[in-house]
Structures are given as structure tokens and as C-alpha cells.
Amino acid sequence: MDYKEKIRGLPGAPGVYIMKGEKGEALYVGKALNLKKRVSSYFQPRRNLPDRLETLVQNVRDIAYIPTRTEAEALIYENGLIKQLSPKYNVALRDDKSYPMLKLTLGEKFPRLFITRQKKADGSIYYGPYTNAKLLRRALVILRQVFPLRSCGKMKKSVCLNYHIKQCLGPCAGLVDETKYGEIVFELKMFLEGKRSELLKRLSERMAASSKEQKFEEAALYKIRLEGLSSVKEAVTYTPAGELEELGAILGIKRRPDMIEAFDVSNIMGKSAVGSMICFYKGRPRKSEYRKFKIKTVSGMDDYAMMREIVQRRYLRLVAEKRVLPDLILIDGGKGHLAAAADELEKLGLAKIPVIGIAKEFERIYLKGRPEPILLPRESKTLHLLERIRDEAHRFAISYHRKLMSKRIWER
Numbered sequence: 265m266d267y268k269e270k271i272r273g274l275p276g277a278p279g280v281y282i283m284k285g286e287k288g289e290a291l292y293v294g295k296a297l298n299l300k301k302r303v304s305s306y307f308q309p310r311r312n313l314p315d316r317l318e319t320l321v322q323n324v325r326d327i328a329y330i331p332t333r334t335e336a337e338a339l340i341y342e343n344g345l346i347k348q349l350s351p352k353y354n355v356a357l358r359d360d361k362s363y364p365m366l367k368l369t370l371g372e373k374f375p376r377l378f379i380t381r382q383k384k385a386d387g388s389i390y391y392g393p394y395t396n397a398k399l400l401r402r403a404l405v406i407l408r409q410v411f412p413l414r415s416c417g418k419m420k421k422s423v424c425l426n427y428h429i430k431q432c433l434g435p436c437a438g439l440v441d442e443t444k445y446g447e448i449v450f451e452l453k454m455f456l457e458g459k460r461s462e463l464l465k466r467l468s469e470r471m472a473a474s475s476k477e478q479k480f481e482e483a484a485l486y487k488i489r490l491e492g493l494s495s496v497k498e499a500v501t502y503t504p505a506g507e508l509e510e511l512g513a514i515l516g517i518k519r520r521p522d523m524i525e526a527f528d529v530s531n532i533m534g535k536s537a538v539g540s541m542i543c544f545y546k547g548r549p550r551k552s553e554y555r556k557f558k559i560k561t562v563s564g565m566d567d568y569a570m571m572r573e574i575v576q577r578r579y580l581r582l583v584a585e586k587r588v589l590p591d592l593i594l595i596d597g598g599k600g601h602l603a604a605a606a607d608e609l610e611k612l613g614l615a616k617i618p619v620i621g622i623a624k625e626f627e628r629i630y631l632k633g634r635p636e637p638i639l640l641p642r643e644s645k646t647l648h649l650l651e652r653i654r655d656e657a658h659r660f661a662i663s664y665h666r667k668l669m670s671k672r673i674w675e676r
Contacts, residue, residue, distance in 0.1 A: 267307045270327050274300040278335045280342045282349075284326040290349035292320050295338040299329055320353040336402035343392060344458035363393030364400050368453070373442060374435040375449050377413050379404060391456050410489055411452040413445075430488075451489070461513030464490065464644075468514065472639050490641040504547025507649045511592075514638065514646065515631065517618050521592035522546050525578075526657040527605065528596035529559070529570040530665040537562065538668060539574035540661035543590070544653050556664045568604040571595065575608045589617060596654050598623035599630055606632045622654050 274281075279299045283292040296302030305311065306321050313321065330345075332338045346354050367380045371387030379400055383390055394400045408415065408431045415426060419436040426432035433440035433448075454463040471486035512520045524544045531537035543553035557577060562569040575593075582589060595605045602621030609615055621630040627647060628637035640647040 267324075267327075271300060271304045271307070274303055274327075274329060275331055276300045277331055278338050279332050280330040280338050280345060282328040282330075282345065282351075283320065283324045283353075284328065285323055285352075286325050288326070290345075290351040291323060292317075292351050292353040293342055293345045293349060295335065295342040297335045299331070303327060303329075316353060316355075334402065334406070336399045337406055339394060339396060339399045340403045340407065340456070341458070343394060344456055347391075348458040363395060364397045365390045365392035365394065366400070366404070366456070367391075368449070368456075370449070374414055374419070374445055376415060377404070377407065377411070377452065378415065389453070407452070407455075411448050411455070413448060413452070461510050464510065464640075465514045465516075468638050468640055472636050475639070476636060487641060490644075504649065507646045508547060510646045511649065514640075515592075515618060515620065517592065519591055521590075521618070523588070523590045524592045524594055524653055525553075525590040526594040526596065526653045527571065527574055527578075528654075528657040528661040529567055529574065530658075530661040531559070531565065531567075531570070536665060536668040537570055538661060538665045539570060540657050540664060541574065541578050542653070542657045542660050544656075547649060549656060554660060556660075558668075567597070568600050571597070571601050571604045572608045575605045576612070579609065579612050579614055583612065583614075589614065591618070593617055593619040594650065594653055594657070595619065595621040596657055597621050598628070602630050602632060622650055627651065 276298050278295075278297050280293060280295050281299055281303050282290050283294075285291045294302070306313070306317070306324075311318075311321075330338070330341055332341065364379050364381055365383065366377060368377050368389045368391070369375045369386075370389055379397070380390075392400075408426075412426075412431050412433050414432050414435055416424065416436070421436060423434045423437050423439070424432070427434045427437075427439075433445065435442075435445055451463055451466065454460075454466070467486050467490050471483050471490065474480075474483035474486060508520050508522060512518075515521075522545060526542050526544070527539065529537065529539045537559035539557035539559060541555040541557070543550045555578065557574045559570050559573060561573050579589070593605065593609070595601045598621055602619065605621075606615075606619050609617060609619060619632055622628070623630065623637075626639070627642075628639060629647075629650065630637050
């Protein structure tokens with residue numbers, strides 16, 4: 265591993281780092297106030313590390329990281345990843361009075377989340393232990409902003425300040441029922457267990473469903489939680505892998521969509537109609553694979569038919585040449601454009617390739633076979649990736665169209 269190149273790509277910001285072995289397995293998970301500085305300390309020529317960590321460094325083959333807003337957020341995420349990944353070189357801490365833990369009181373009708381140093385057999389779930397009580401207190405404040413569970417020991421019959429600052433939903437005054445409250449408890453568990461991608465997908469789907477049913481206050485609450493979670497990024501390597509992992513989880517794709525091909529069409533009143541296909545590999549444009557299409561079989565303004573033509577021409581050729589097919593196909597457009605492209609793929613026997621459409625209006629993401637679109641928060645890095653790919657396909661189509669139009673004018 266070229267550790268110098270890896271470290272150069274790290275931000276000088278808080279986060280969690282994951283050191284990986286030969287087979288991509290997690291060897292060590294740690295948190296840092298400054299990722300670049302902390303990780304580089306392992307690879308200094310005159311480092312003075314314990315034997316356990318010296319052996320770790322010799323076996324590291326890759327490094328991933330999760331940037332966060334604060335070190336307190338990193339503390340929570342570090343613990344969740346350790347529980348999830350069971351890294352070989354992390355030392356297990358004893359769950360005794362020496363270290364604080366987070367306690368989720370599932371034995372109560374309306375559970376609470378708070379810090380404790382005592383573990384009891386009372387039906388609660390404990391997360392931790394954590395080595396830094398000060399950071400844990402900061403992290404708890406952040407968690408309550410995203411997951412507004414009650415914090416009072418005994419419920420009164422009227423709301424307190426926490427309700428007014430939106431850090432509690434007011435179960436004491438009957439302002440939230442047990443079912444809705446339980447949903448938030450379940451989502452908090454997902455987050456603390458490191459299941460962030462699944463949580464984002466769940467919240468996105470529920471926000472879209474609430475909006476469809478015109479439950480706008482409920483949809484707004486889901487949106488607030490989505491935006492709150494957007495500050496904690498998924499693990500990334502030096503190829504935008506985090507957004508790709510998240511994209512795959514949101515779309516329900518088993519394989520990470522490293523290779524994405526995107527299509528767009530461009531014409532003015534049906535004249536000089538063209539299409540474009542661009543390729544992104546691991547989040548970066550692969551311009552050697554870009555393709556331009558002059559529309560040959562469609563006359564007039566029929567964008568759907570044009571989309572059918574360019575999708576058919578692209579994949580007929582790939583199949584004939586036995587070339588690698590993409591992990592995901594992105595169509596610039598909504599339901600109609602998506603349906604046209606999906607229909608052509610099915611005719612070619614390529615229905616297994618995931619295909620999505622992204623409409624410019626409200627940036628809705630449409631999936632084949634799913635009636636309602638996915639709505640991601642504006643701050644979502646995954647949405648930004650899709651927009652970047654879509655916009656590049658559009659730019660490439662427009663530039664080719666303008667070139668042909670200029671040529672027609674010149675020839676006159």
C-alpha cells in the first residue's frame with residue numbers, strides 16, 4: 265500500500281478511520297479529531313507503537329474513513345462499527361464502572377436514551393463502553409437532535425423545554441402515540457448499530473409515502489431526521505466508494521454500482537437530434553467510454569423514442585462485442601424516459617441491469633417497477649453524485665447538439 269498517497273487524501277477533520285487487510289476485512293477502527301494527523305502517526309519512520317499496533321501496521325493494505333462534523337459524532341460511529349465489524353486489533357473494553365455506556369430503556373413504554381456506568385438486567389440495551397465521557401455527553405446532545413426521545417425520568421402531564429426546542433415529541437402530553445415513538449426508537453437502534461445506509465433508505469421511503477398521503481408535517485419530520493444524519497458520512501476510500509455503497513443500499517442493488525452509464529437526448533423542435541452516453545467509474549468520469557449518437561430512426565419531437573434508439577444501439581453493440589456491462593444505468597428524465605429505456609433493455613435480455621431515472625424537477629429518483637419516486641435530502645452526497653453524472657450526460661449531449669447546429673448554419 266502506498267500509505268503516503270492514502271494519507272494525502274485524508275481530511276484534516278474529525279472522523280473515524282478503518283484499517284483494512286489483504287481481503288478487505290476490517291483490522292482496526294479508530295476515531296480522531298484530525299484524521300490526517302492521527303492516521304499518519306502510525307506510519308512515521310520513528311514511530312513507537314506497542315507490539316500489537318506494530319503488527320497491525322504491517323498488515324494494513326487499505327484505509328477507509330468516515331468524516332464527521334465533530335469528534336463526538338466520531339465517538340458514536342466508532343463504537344457502532346467496532347460492534348458491527350469486530351476488528352481483530354481493537355482491544356475489547358470491560359463493561360464495568362470504569363467506562364460510561366449509553367442505555368436505551370426498552371423496558372419503558374416510551375424509552376429514553378441516557379449515559380450510565382451501571383448495567384442492569386432490566387430489558388434495556390447498552391451501547392459501549394466508551395473511553396471518553398466528555399465526548400459521549402456531546403454525542404448524546406447530537407443524538408437527541410436527530411432522534412427526539414424523552415429524557416425525563418418521570419413523565420409529567422405537560423411538555424417541558426425539550427419539546428419546544430424539538431428534542432422531544434411530547435409523549436407526556438399525548439402528542440405522539442406509542443407506535444410513532446417506537447419507530448424513532450427503532451431508527452436510533454439502527455444508527456447505533458452502524459446501519460446508516462439502511463436507515464437512510466427507510467427514512468427516504470417514509471418521507472415519500474407521507475408526502476403522497478399529504479401528511480406534510482410528518483414528511484417534514486422525516487426530512488429533518490434525514491438532514492440531521494447527512495452530517496455523518498458513510499465510510500469512504502479514495503475512489504467515492506461511500507456514496508456508491510449508499511446508492512446501492514438505497515436502490516436495493518446487491519452489487520456496488522461502480523460502473524454507471526448515463527444517457528440524455530438533445531434537440532430543438534426535433535432538429536439535429538442527438539443522444540449522449542457517458543460513463544462514470546467509481547465516482548469519476550471515464551471519458552474514453554463517452555459516446556455520441558446522431559438520432560437516425562426518429563423524426564419530430566419524440567424524446568422517448570430517441571431514448572429507446574440510443575439505449576438499443578449502445579447495448580446491442582456491447583452484447584455483440586461481449587464487453588463488460590454497467591452496474592447501473594441512469595436516464596436523464598422521469599417515468600416516461602425510464603420506461604422507454606427499461607423496455608429496450610428487456611427486449612435485449614438485459615432486464616437484470618438496474619436502471620433509474622432522475623427528473624430535474626425536485627430531483628426525484630424513479631426506479632423501474634416502483635410507482636413512487638425516492639426523495640433524498642438536498643445535502644445528500646449520494647444525490648450530489650447522481651446529479652453530477654446526470655449533468656455531465658446533459659452537458660455532453662448539448663455540446664454535440666450545438667456543434668451539429670453550428671455546422672448546419674455554416675453549410676447554408
